Amino acid sequence: MSLTDLLFGRPLRSSEEGGERLGPSAGISVFGLDALSSAAYGPEAALTLLIPLGAAGIAYLIPITGSIIILLAIVYFSYRQTIEAYPTGGGSYTVASKNLGAFPGLLAAAALMIDYVLTAAVGISAGVGALVSAVPSLQPHTLLMCLVILLLMTILNLRGVRETGAVFIFPTYLFVGSLLITLALGLVKSLAAGGHPVPVIAPPTLHLPTAALGAWLLLKAFSSGCTAMTGVEAVSNGVRAFREPAVKSAQRTLTAVIAILIVLLAGIAFLVRAYHIGATNPGEAGYQSVLSQLIAAVAGKGAFYYITIGSILLVLALSANTAFADFPRLCRAVAEDGYLPHGFASLGRRLVYSQGVYILAALCAVLLILFGGITDRLIPLYAVGAFLAFTLSQAGMVAHWRRKGGTRSRRSMFINGVGSLATAATVIVVTIAKFADGAWVTTLLIPAMVIVMISVRRHYDHVEGEISNPIPLDLTNLRAPLVVVPILDWNKIAQKALRFALNLSAEVQALHILCEKDAGDFCKTWNRFVKEPAERAGLAVPHLVVLKSPYRFVISPIVDYVLELERNNPDRQIAVLIPELVERRWSHYFLHNQRAEWLRALLLLKGNQQIIVIVVPWHLTA
């Protein structure tokens, strides 16, 4: 068993793809983790902005969560329809490009790609950050731990989607289960106490109000709360990864994810108000997350508290995996349309779009290294991309239904139309509210990426036009090439090259580069070892050309000579035969000059359609 097999598993046949597919339960842990984990930070993000309102601010979480749930429901119906309409997957990109045109599609793709890279980096650093606050002695190794987790996640995802699902199921259900128990317990206690339950452990008292209520403040709180909606896109991108009936499986997964997310958001909003829990400032002493306060208030700080908090941290870290599951699929869809390098569309040895995984891992590593493993400042960049993608996806569905026609379509069109307006309004609100915090980066990055993708496509179109050949093989003017053989010395390598050259053509030129002064010596050798035997055998005698090289360069005189030969023989092909010593051991690399490699590379780069390079290897036995 090779190391590769051990790390990544044996290669899978194309025909084994069916076995690699997921059911809804594993689907939730692969594609739903990102969406579900946002329940842990969305409400908190909104409450943090309400801090200046003091105790009065808490009440506003309910209308804000309400709006978010409505948006979520609209987006849910939209994506449910998308999955049915586009069973090969692709999400916003596919829907927007098929219905609205290439440009909106690329906008959606760019927005989502940025989001996924951010998700991966932020998820990993959030998990490590939580571990570090539990075990402060690990703090100096933050970046190293982030990179190790990134590496493990990359390897896991290269092993294939099924293995990933199997690993992630347990933490996902632990997270959902323990949070639901908390919410149910809290609800029962609240109802029993007539809406005013007594907390087991009282949350910190709230600050006095420092600001008056304003529309701008509420808008910013809503914008921040919207991060709770990121990751909803993932399932519709991954329909192809589900077991047959894939559409039904994917829809069930989406329904389950959204339903759980709505219950979590609603429950949190209700209990936060019932227990008077507000956000605390992350920078200040005594900081405690909203969920931590909530669980402690409902159930106290026993084993249950620690299990729940642990599962939240684990799921936050693992939410990075949604990006790994989805980013490569998105890239594949874009690459199949020619807007990204073809490599993104080829299945790797484990039926994974490996190149996408590599790129995501690389970009994520860059972010982690740039920010030293602490990526909190990236969170504001999130929501813009997600909502831009939602908007374009739903606008695309509107165009889809309009084209389809019929009563049912009209109703669907209405839902998607409302949805796209709502999410478009949200994009504007979120962009404005977060512009100074970093959303400006996203607004610059998205068009830049679109330009790159368009130029990739242009290049491919150009190449396609240049090489396409709709006519049969041209068999006129077949003629043996002029062969040039650079020879530095008379030895077996030179003999092998010359013999091969004589096999190919009657017109062979041997090229000798002279750095020192002894011109006569090589000519003597040549006459004795080559010219005379060839004459005796009655063969066409190879022509010896001796070039002086006053600057001791060896490669460039050869290249110059070949280019001149080509100019003087515009109707001939010039085959340059390069004898190359092949080392069996890497350690021998430095013992021989790499002139053959350089010469080959330079001839290909500086050459043209007439010049062909022939490598005649000499294999060392030692």
Add this chain to the structure above:
Amino acid sequence: MSLTDLLFGRPLRSSEEGGERLGPSAGISVFGLDALSSAAYGPEAALTLLIPLGAAGIAYLIPITGSIIILLAIVYFSYRQTIEAYPTGGGSYTVASKNLGAFPGLLAAAALMIDYVLTAAVGISAGVGALVSAVPSLQPHTLLMCLVILLLMTILNLRGVRETGAVFIFPTYLFVGSLLITLALGLVKSLAAGGHPVPVIAPPTLHLPTAALGAWLLLKAFSSGCTAMTGVEAVSNGVRAFREPAVKSAQRTLTAVIAILIVLLAGIAFLVRAYHIGATNPGEAGYQSVLSQLIAAVAGKGAFYYITIGSILLVLALSANTAFADFPRLCRAVAEDGYLPHGFASLGRRLVYSQGVYILAALCAVLLILFGGITDRLIPLYAVGAFLAFTLSQAGMVAHWRRKGGTRSRRSMFINGVGSLATAATVIVVTIAKFADGAWVTTLLIPAMVIVMISVRRHYDHVEGEISNPIPLDLTNLRAPLVVVPILDWNKIAQKALRFALNLSAEVQALHILCEKDAGDFCKTWNRFVKEPAERAGLAVPHLVVLKSPYRFVISPIVDYVLELERNNPDRQIAVLIPELVERRWSHYFLHNQRAEWLRALLLLKGNQQIIVIVVPWHLTA
């Protein structure tokens, strides 16, 4: 003018070598800087070990310096003779290997190489260290400054030996001149005061004795003082760099360097005693170098003090340059005997042995980075290598004179015999005295390097035996090869490759790798575009082979097929024709898969003497 020309100067013709040579005055600054600068740390190193003896210890510097001067004189006569006997340069390595055999030669070479790398790293970091103690705010940039100086020094040395000499002359003479003035002034004052001069600024009072005199202590002090002798080897290595008459020029340079060094050492020893100057502990507060105390005592802390101290620091930093001048020459000599890769023996564009410069710069950078730019701890590793080289060189000269015979030779043999015994004794003393401080590293590294060099030579000998061909060109059994053309799709690239294949041989096989299921499609295309036209033209029809690839690999099925074809046709050459798309812009690299490159590399690596690789490039116009 290209960037390369601007940085490194225009290329020099081989015939311009004469103009690049040095006279004695520039020779001192290129090859003597290392030796001369050791006057700045040798006496200090000895005095530091005498600190425990208190004021009584200072007196012992005179016998220690006396022994060092005697050693120096012996080594001088030896190298003077060596220069005459070996006018092509090479120093210890050449002398030892020509007279004592390859193994002692390699021992000397390894010892010197280690010394030069250490000299370069320690010199640069000493210079930067001095600058940092003058301008403490630069301290965080220590490593960066070291690397920048290393880079500048590398570029300067790649520009050629003459330019280096020109740049270094001024600081060298400033250093020598100001130190000689100090010594002369001190001597006059001492004599005028009857041996007890009054210092202008009194040196710090000395500690009371904390240890009694012992032989071991004196031995250690002597060993440390011996660092004053490093760098003496350089001139004899560089004879080739001198202007004709080269031997005379080199001898004059050596005489000047040694004479100045002896005067400096003797003068320092005398004045240190006259002014009661002892070393201070570098780690402790109030540290002041011996030379600084001496200059202040003789001349006060005026402008002269600062000029002299400045020139000392500059020369220490520039002494690294001796390594750059000599290491490449040493490597050249070893490479010409086949013990190092041939590349070390080829002259670069500016008539410098560029590869040696690169390697020295790289090793030096590694040391600087490993030690963060503070390489004090490397100083103990120095002297072992230098004295081992001295010993082997003189032992070699003994053998040389014995072979030559005659009265004059007998006298020379006696001098060198005494010298080699004295330096051999010093090697043993230095190794034992400094073993725990780091000399053990040198004693491990030297044999390891010798083993590597011997195995390099063995490899070359083996290759030479394998490829040498003392017989004329064999012209029997010339036969066109079997040609294999991998074709993924029918386009102009495939057409060009097929046309070239038909030029070469009547036996052409086209290889199509099938990853998806549609086997029939390509066969149809093939029949229509290739088979039928070839049949109509009455040509041998290329044979189509379709290989299925269930794991979606493209390259390995081709390689496997070619290897099998080779096994089935043991008497034929197999030419694999690889169509390759050549991108003109680097940014297009990622847009096309690099399969052609991989296939070529794998075929060369896994292939054998029968397999030839032909690259048919397709040049994109965009």
